[in-house]
Every structure is written in structure tokens, then in C-alpha cells.
Amino acid sequence: MNLKVLFMEKQKYLDDLQDIKTIMDRSSRFISLSGMSGVIAGISALVGAYLAYSTVYSGQDYLNYRHANLSFYNLTILFSIAVGVLITSIVGGIYFTHQKSKKTNQNIWNSQSKRLIINLLIPLATGGIVCLILIGKGLIGIIAPFTLIFYGLGLINASKYTLSEIRSLGMMQILLGIVGCQFIGYGLILWALGFGVLHIVYGIVMYKKYEA
Numbered sequence: 001m002n003l004k005v006l007f008m009e010k011q012k013y014l015d016d017l018q019d020i021k022t023i024m025d026r027s028s029r030f031i032s033l034s035g036m037s038g039v040i041a042g043i044s045a046l047v048g049a050y051l052a053y054s055t056v057y058s059g060q061d062y063l064n065y066r067h068a069n070l071s072f073y074n075l076t077i078l079f080s081i082a083v084g085v086l087i088t089s090i091v092g093g094i095y096f097t098h099q100k101s102k103k104t105n106q107n108i109w110n111s112q113s114k115r116l117i118i119n120l121l122i123p124l125a126t127g128g129i130v131c132l133i134l135i136g137k138g139l140i141g142i143i144a145p146f147t148l149i150f151y152g153l154g155l156i157n158a159s160k161y162t163l164s165e166i167r168s169l170g171m172m173q174i175l176l177g178i179v180g181c182q183f184i185g186y187g188l189i190l191w192a193l194g195f196g197v198l199h200i201v202y203g204i205v206m207y208k209k210y211e212a
Helices: 002-028 035-056 072-104 111-136 140-161 165-182 184-210
Strands: none
Touching: 035 072, 035 184, 111 140, 140 165, 140 184, 165 184
16 A cells, blocks of 8 residues: 555655646747747748759750759849748748637747847848858858758758757758759759758648647
């Protein structure tokens, strides 16, 4: 009988520790990040990649060697496409994250989300400046791989303030970026794979795991 009581007390103690751990985890991480945000970002990226591909290789035969047309006009269009993808991803991310935050009773703008955004933006801002310098020097071919690498670094840097799966997504983005640096001609395809396909897969997995 004493052993049974001792076992029950031990189990209660372990349950209390688990509850405390859960509470601490909720207070230190922004868990309202919605998987649907990743899906929207991925779809936007794929559409943007298609438009960018059509712009760069406009009017060329798909069966023959294609030359990337990176005139100032086309670069302006590419910049507009990038801005459109970014705005769509941000708006979609905010909407679905706000919807999820209602279900979890978590404020979308709190100390955790602020730390998340700050730690994400530091590598992204750095990468943006580097890419602008590269564009100015005419090194267009490595822009796509570099955006993947800096984005991946941003995800890893921010992962400690949100869902741990973000870290794995960041590592895959970095790996794709490194591959893109080796195979320059496939930069746009790898960019579509990283920002498009990986985001969609990640979003679906996170949605089924945390929201469905």
C-alpha cells in the first residue's frame, strides 16, 4: 500500500513538472505561428518564381540555349515581383497567425513575437544589404542562393523563440543556398524549391501537427 501511495505521489510530482515545463515553454516561445502562413508564403513564392522566370527568359525557345535577360527594365520587374511576394506572404502570415492566436488565447504582439521578429530581421536585413551590393556589382547569379542562405540563418536565429521545427526549415534553406552557389544556373529553381515547395510542405506538416 505504501509503495502504491509513493508511486502515485511520484507520478503527481512528474505531472506537475510537466505542467510547469509547458507553462514556461508557452511563456518563452511564440507558438501562435500558423502553418497556413507557410503555405501562403510558399504559393506566393512559386507564383513569383514563375513570373520571374517568364520575365528573364521572355521570348526564347525552351528547347534551345536560353540567355538570362537582366536589363534594367527586367530588374525593375523582378524587384516588383519580389515586393509583391513579400507583401502577400506578410499579409497572409499575419492573418492566419492572428486567427490561430485567438484559439490559443495568445496576444499576437507580445514580448515573444517581438524577439522573434528582431532575431529574424537581423540576418534578413544583413542579407538584403549584401544582395544590393552584389546587384550593384553585377553579380546577379548568386543573389538567389544568398537570399536562401540569409533567410535560413534568420530562421535558425529566430527558432529559439517559436516552434522548434523552424530550425530544421532554416537548415534546409541554407543547404539549398549552398548548392545554388555551386550551380549558379539553377539558382531560380532552387529558390522556388526553398521558398516555395519547402514552405508549403512545412506549413502543411505544422498545420496537421498543431492546428488540425
